[in-house]
Amino acid sequence: MTAPIRENLSGLDLRAEIERLRKERNAVILAHYYQKPEIQDLADFVGDSLELSRKAAETDADVIAFCGVKFMAETAKILSPQKTVILPDMDAGCSLEDSCPPEQFKRFREQHPDHIALTYINCSAAVKALSDIIVTSSSAETIISQIPESQKIIFGPDRHLGGYLNRKFGREMLLWPGVCIVHEAFSETELLKLKAQHPDAPVAAHPECPPHIVDHADYVGSTSGILQFAKSFPGDTLIVATEPHIIHQMELALPEKTFIGAPGADGNCNCNICPYMALNTMEKLYLALRDLKPQIEMDEDLRLAARKSLDRMLDMASGTVGKGDLGRA
Ligand code: 13P
Ligand code: SF4
Numbered sequence: 001m002t003a004p005i006r007e008n009l010s011g012l013d014l015r016a017e018i019e020r021l022r023k024e025r026n027a028v029i030l031a032h033y034y035q036k037p038e039i040q041d042l043a044d045f046v047g048d049s050l051e052l053s054r055k056a057a058e059t060d061a062d063v064i065a066f067c068g069v070k071f072m073a074e075t076a077k078i079l080s081p082q083k084t085v086i087l088p089d090m091d092a093g094c095s096l097e098d099s100c101p102p103e104q105f106k107r108f109r110e111q112h113p114d115h116i117a118l119t120y121i122n123c124s125a126a127v128k129a130l131s132d133i134i135v136t137s138s139s140a141e142t143i144i145s146q147i148p149e150s151q152k153i154i155f156g157p158d159r160h161l162g163g164y165l166n167r168k169f170g171r172e173m174l175l176w177p178g179v180c181i182v183h184e185a186f187s188e189t190e191l192l193k194l195k196a197q198h199p200d201a202p203v204a205a206h207p208e209c210p211p212h213i214v215d216h217a218d219y220v221g222s223t224s225g226i227l228q229f230a231k232s233f234p235g236d237t238l239i240v241a242t243e244p245h246i247i248h249q250m251e252l253a254l255p256e257k258t259f260i261g262a263p264g265a266d267g268n269c270n271c272n273i274c275p276y277m278a279l280n281t282m283e284k285l286y287l288a289l290r291d292l293k294p295q296i297e298m299d300e301d302l303r304l305a306a307r308k309s310l311d312r313m314l315d316m317a318s319g320t321v322g323k324g325d326l327g328r329a
Contacts, residue, residue, distance in 0.1 A: 002091045005283055014282045018042060021289035027063035029285070030055055030076070033223040033246040034277040035067045039285065040248055043067060048224040049075075049121050050136040050317060056080050057314070065289055069094045069276050070296075074125050077296040078306050088284035090294040092276045094122050096208075099178030100157035102126035108154065112174060115152040118144070119309065122180075123157055125298060129305035132312065137161060137207055138222035139317035144169055146316055160184075164207045164214060183208035185271040186241055190263035191216055198237050198260070204229050205241035205262075213241050213262070230254065243274050 019042070022029060030052050031043035040046050045055050049072060056064055056076035063084045066073035071094055073087040105127050109117055119131035120140075128134060135143050144165055147153065155162035156176025160183065166173055183206055191213060195203065204226045205217035214220055219229040223246055230238055230250045237258040240247055244261035251259060264271040288294065 002089055002279060005287070007287075009283050009286065012286070014286050015042060017286050018282070018289060021286070022065075025063045025289060025292070026061050027065050027289060028055075028059045028061035029065045029067060032068035032072060032277065033227070033249060034243040034274050035245060035280060036278070036282075037245065037248040038282055039067045039280060040245075046249065048136065048138050048222045050138045050222070050313075051224060052076075053079060053121070053136070053310070053314070056083075056085075059083070063289070063292070065285060066296075067280050067285060068092070069274075071097050071122055071124065073296050074298065075121065075310065077298055078125060078128070078303050078310055081298075081300075081303060084292055085296040086288040086292060087294055087296060088281065088288045089279035092279045094276055095181040096120065096122040096157045096178045097124050097127075100124070100127055100176055102130060105156060105176070106130055108156075108176065112152070112154055115154045115174060116147075117154045117156070118147070118173065119156055120158045120161055121310075121313075125302055125306040127157070128309050129302055131309040133316065134309045134313040136222065136313070136317075138224055139313060140165055140207075141168075143313065143316045144171070158208055160210050160214075161207045163211065164220065167211075179210075180208040182243055182272055182274045183213075183241075184210060185264045185269070186210075186213045186262050187265045187267070188212040188216070190265070190267045191239070191241070193267070194239055194260065194263060198239065200235055201237040201239050201260070202233055202235065203239045203241060203262070206243075209241055217241065227253075230257075230259065243277065244272060245274075245277070 029043045031046045053075050057079040064076050066087050069092045077085040117131040118133050121134050121136045153173040155173040157178030159175040162175040202218035204219040239260050241262035247259045
C-alpha cells in the first residue's frame with residue numbers, strides 16, 4: 001500500500017524546491033506522457049517507453065527521477081546501473097506486469113521450447129530476464145519484421161498488442177493473456193456515439209486497446225506515434241483512445257485544435273486514467289529528490305540477465321524514433 005505523506009508540505013513552493021533539488025542532486029527528471037500535466041511541465045524529457053529507455057541509457061546525470069511506472073524505472077536501472085534511480089511512488093505498478101508472474105512465464109516458455117519470447121516492456125525485470133527480445137509499442141513493428149516468418153514466437157504479456165501484431169503481420173504468435181486495465185475500459189458503443197457526434201474527427205488508438213476499439217481507429221500507434229499523428233492530421237478535432245493525460249502535450253502543441261478522450265463504459269467515467277501513473281504527485285517527487293528514496297535496487301545477476309533482451313531491442317530498434325511505429329496506413 002502507498003504510504004500517506006505525513007509531513008505538512010503546504011507552505012512549500014514545490015516547483016521551486018524541485019528545481020533546487022534537481023540542480024543540487026544533478027538529477028534528470030524523465031516523465032511518461034501519462035503523467036499529470038504539472039509533472040510533464042517540469043520534466044527534462046517527456047516521452048514514450050522507448051524514448052525514455054534511450055534517455056535513461058544516455059544521460060550523464062547522477063540521479064534519474066523517473067515519473068512513470070515501476071517497470072519503466074527498473075528499465076532505467078538495468079540500463080544505467082551506476083545511477084541512482086528514484087520513483088516517486090514505488091506502488092506505481094502496471095496491470096500487464098501483474099498479469100505475468102515470472103514463474104508462470106517460465107513454465108509457459110518451457111512448454112514451448114521451439115519458440116522465442118518476444119516480450120512487451122511492460123513486465124518485471126524477472127520476466128525480461130526470461131525473454132529473448134523486448135519490444136515497446138513504437139519498436140515492435142520494426143523488430144518483428146526482422147524475425148524470420150518461420151520462427152515461432154511467444155508474445156507476452158499484452159494479448160491485445162500481440163493480437164494486433166499477429167493480424168498486421170500475418171503471424172501466429174502465442175499470446176500471454178494479459179491486458180491493460182486502462183485501455184480495456186474503452187467502450188465501443190460510447191466511441192461510436194462520439195464518432196456520430198464528430199463525423200469528421202479521426203480516431204487515434206494505442207495498440208493496447210482491444211480489437212473492437214482498434215478496428216475503429218484511423219491511426220494505431222504508441223503514445224509518441226499518436227502525438228505525431230495529432231500534430232499532422234489535417235482536421236480540427238481528434239478522438240484519442242489512450243490514457244487522456246497525453247492530451248496535455250497535444251493542447252500545448254496545437255491550442256487551436258480539439259482533442260477528445262475516448263469514453264469508458266458509462267461515457268463519463270475516469271476508468272481510462274491509469275491509476276498507477278496517477279500515484280506520482282509533485283509532493284512525492286519533491287520528497288523522492290530530497291530523500292533519494294524510494295530507490296530502485298536490483299540484484300546484479302538479474303540486471304545482467306534482463307539487460308540482454310533490452311539491449312537486443314535497442315539494437316534492433318535503432319533509428320525507429322518517430323518511424324517504424326504501428327501507424328496504420
Ligand atoms: P508507450 O510505449 O506507447 O508510451 O506505452 C506505454 C504504456 O504503458 C501504455 O499504456
Ligand atoms: Fe500499465 Fe495500462 Fe497503466 Fe500503461 S496504462 S502503465 S499498460 S496499466
